[in-house]
Amino acid sequence: xxxxxxxxxxxxxxxTATPADLTLMLYNGALKFIKQAKSAIEEKNVAKAHEAxxxxxxxxxxxxxxxxxxxxxxxxxxKLYEYMLQRTIEAxxxxxxxxxxxxxxxxxQFRDTWKEAIQLAKKQG
Numbered sequence: 001x002x003x004x005x006x007x008x009x010x011x012x013x014x015x016t017a018t019p020a021d022l023t024l025m026l027y028n029g030a031l032k033f034i035k036q037a038k039s040a041i042e043e044k045n046v047a048k049a050h051e052a053x054x055x056x057x058x059x060x061x062x063x064x065x066x067x068x069x070x071x072x073x074x075x076x077x078x079k080l081y082e083y084m085l086q087r088t089i090e091a092x093x094x095x096x097x098x099x100x101x102x103x104x105x106x107x108x109q110f111r112d113t114w115k116e117a118i119q120l121a122k123k124q125g
Contacts, residue, residue, distance in 0.1 A: 020118050023063070027111035030059040034104045041095045053092035056103070060085040080106065 017025065033055040040049035064081045067074040084103050091099035 019066075020114070020121070023066075024111065024114055024118065026059050026063055027107055027114060030056050030107050031104060031111065033059070034100055034107065037091075038097055038100050038104075041097055041100075046095065049095055050092060053088055053100075056088050057085060057092075060088065080110075 033052045037049045037052035037056065040046075040052060060081050064078060064085075067077055067081075069075070084106055087099050087103050090096065091103065
């Protein structure tokens with residue numbers, strides 16, 4: 001019962017979110033899955049680490065597919081996302097914590113900058 005309520009709440013959150021909020025959710029989700037992958041690697045749980053890494057990769061694919069190419073900055077985002085994707089794949093193959101930390105740091109920077117942009121847009125709007 002409680003699980004269904006949580007799933008309904010989460011589903012409603014996604015359906016009613018703005019595109020900006022959805023991007024923020026993707027960044028936060030990626031950070032959550034990177035932490036899971038790192039924890040699984042430390043626990044020597046290869047399958048769990050692989051599964052979490054695949055989720056990060058899927059988020060990066062989603063971020064790349066939703067870029068608005070009408071803006072020149074989108075090309076720069078695409079390059080960074082592609083780099084992060086390649087590094088995540090490499091980390092998954094090698095089960096490398098250092099590479100995951102590098103990708104995690106990039107996601108933190110994206111997320112924090114995105115949060116600031118949302119706040120500025122709300123103040124101006």
